[in-house]
Amino acid sequence: MTEAKIRIAVIGPGAIGGTVAAWLAQRADFDVLVCARTPFADLEIETPGGSIAATPTIATRPDGLTPVDWVIVATKTYDTASTLTWLDALVGPETRVAVLRNGVEHLPPFADRAPADCLVPAVVDIPAERRAPGRIRQRRDGWIKTPDDAAGRAFAALFAHTPIRAETTPDFRSEAWRKLALNCAGAVNALILKPSGIAHDEGAASVMRALVAECVAVGRAEGAVLPDDLPDQVIAGYRAAAPDGINSLHADRAAGRPMELDARNGVIVRLGARRGVPTPANAMIVALLNAAAL
Ligand SMILES: NC(=O)C1=CN([C@@H]2O[C@H](COP(=O)(O)OP(=O)(O)OC[C@H]3O[C@@H](n4cnc5c(N)ncnc54)[C@H](OP(=O)(O)O)[C@@H]3O)[C@@H](O)[C@H]2O)C=CC1
Numbered sequence: 001m002t003e004a005k006i007r008i009a010v011i012g013p014g015a016i017g018g019t020v021a022a023w024l025a026q027r028a029d030f031d032v033l034v035c036a037r038t039p040f041a042d043l044e045i046e047t048p049g050g051s052i053a054a055t056p057t058i059a060t061r062p063d064g065l066t067p068v069d070w071v072i073v074a075t076k077t078y079d080t081a082s083t084l085t086w087l088d089a090l091v092g093p094e095t096r097v098a099v100l101r102n103g104v105e106h107l108p109p110f111a112d113r114a115p116a117d118c119l120v121p122a123v124v125d126i127p128a129e130r131r132a133p134g135r136i137r138q139r140r141d142g143w144i145k146t147p148d149d150a151a152g153r154a155f156a157a158l159f160a161h162t163p164i165r166a167e168t169t170p171d172f173r174s175e176a177w178r179k180l181a182l183n184c185a186g187a188v189n190a191l192i193l194k195p196s197g198i199a200h201d202e203g204a205a206s207v208m209r210a211l212v213a214e215c216v217a218v219g220r221a222e223g224a225v226l227p228d229d230l231p232d233q234v235i236a237g238y239r240a241a242a243p244d245g246i247n248s249l250h251a252d253r254a255a256g257r258p259m260e261l262d263a264r265n266g267v268i269v270r271l272g273a274r275r276g277v278p279t280p281a282n283a284m285i286v287a288l289l290n291a292a293a294l
C-alpha cells in the first residue's frame with residue numbers, strides 16, 4: 001500500500017510563500033497547493049544553488065477545497081483578513097497552521113482558527129524578492145525557527161530535504177525580537193528608498209542603531225533576552241548583505257502597496273507605550289512613512 005501524501009497549502013505565493021512552496025514541492029510525497037490572489041502558471045526560484053522549478057496546484061478561490069495537513073500562511077500582515085477566508089476551507093481538526101511572518105505578533109489573528117498546539121509561529125530569515133508572479137530571487141538559503149514543541153518540530157522536519165536551515169528554538173520570543181531588531185532598522189531603507197548598502201553611510205547607520213536600541217529596550221521589557229551589542233550586530237549584518245538587497249517593507253513602498261509598518265515599527269511604539277519605554281525614533285519613522293504613503 002502506498003503512503004498518503006502530506007497535503008500542504010501555502011497561502012500567499014510571494015517572495016517567502018513562493019520560495020517555500022517551490023522547495024516543499026521538490027518532495028514527491030508532498031502534495032503542495034498554492035493559494036494565490038494573482039494567478040500564475042508555475043514557480044521558478046533563483047536560489048543560491050541554482051534555479052528550481054515547481055508546478056504545484058494553484059487555487060485562486062477557496063471554493064471546493066478541503067482540509068489539509070498543513071496550512072502555511074505567508075501573506076503580509078496587512079492581508080490577514082482576506083487570508084482568513086482560505087482557512088475556513090483548509091483547516092480541519094487535524095490541520096496544523098504555520099505563520100511565516102515578520103514581527104512578534106504571529107498568532108493572535110489565527111488563535112481562534114486552530115487549537116494552540118496546532119499553531120506554529122515561525123521566524124523567517126530568507127532574503128527573497130519577487131520579480132513577477134511565480135518568479136522569485138532567493139538571495140540566501142537562510143533559516144526558519146519555530147518553537148521547540150511537537151508542532152514546531154514537525155514543521156521544521158518538512159524542510160529536511162532543502163538547504164533552508166529549519167530548526168526549533170527553546171526561546172521563540174527572543175528569536176522573534178532579535179529578528180524584529182533587524183526588520184525595524186529596514187524602515188530606513190523604505191523611507192529613503194535605498195537598498196541594504198546604505199547602511200555603510202554613517203548617518204543612515206546611526207538612525208538604524210537608534211531604531212534597534214529602542215527595539216532592544218522594549219523587547220527586554222517584554223521578556224526577550226537580547227544582547228547589548230544588537231544595534232551594532234544589525235548594522236554589521238546590513239553591511240555584509242548584498243548592497244542591492246531590497247527588504248520587504250522597502251519593496252512594498254517602492255511598489256505603492258500597503259506596508260507592514262505597524263507589525264515592524266508600530267509594534268515597538270505600541271508595546272513601548274504599554275511598558276513605559278520611550279520610542280521616539282520608531283514613532284518618528286512610522287509617522288514619516290505613513291505621511292509618505294498619503
Ligand atoms: N521578502 C523577504 O525577504 C522576507 C519577508 N518576510 C516576511 O514574510 C511575510 C511575507 O512577505 P513576502 O513574501 O515578502 O510578501 P510578498 O508581498 O512578496 O507576498 C505576499 C503574497 O501574498 C499574496 N496574497 C495577499 N493576499 C492574499 C490572499 N488573500 N490570498 C492569497 N494570496 C494573497 C500576494 O498576492 P499578489 O501576488 O496578488 O500580490 C503575494 O503573492 C511578511 O510578513 C514579511 O515581512 C520574512 C523574511 C524575509
Ligand SMILES: CC(C)(CO)C(=O)C(=O)O
Nearest residue numbers: 124125126127247248249
Ligand atoms: C531583512 C529580511 C530580508 C531578512 O530576511 C527581511 O526580513 C525582509 O525583507 O522582510
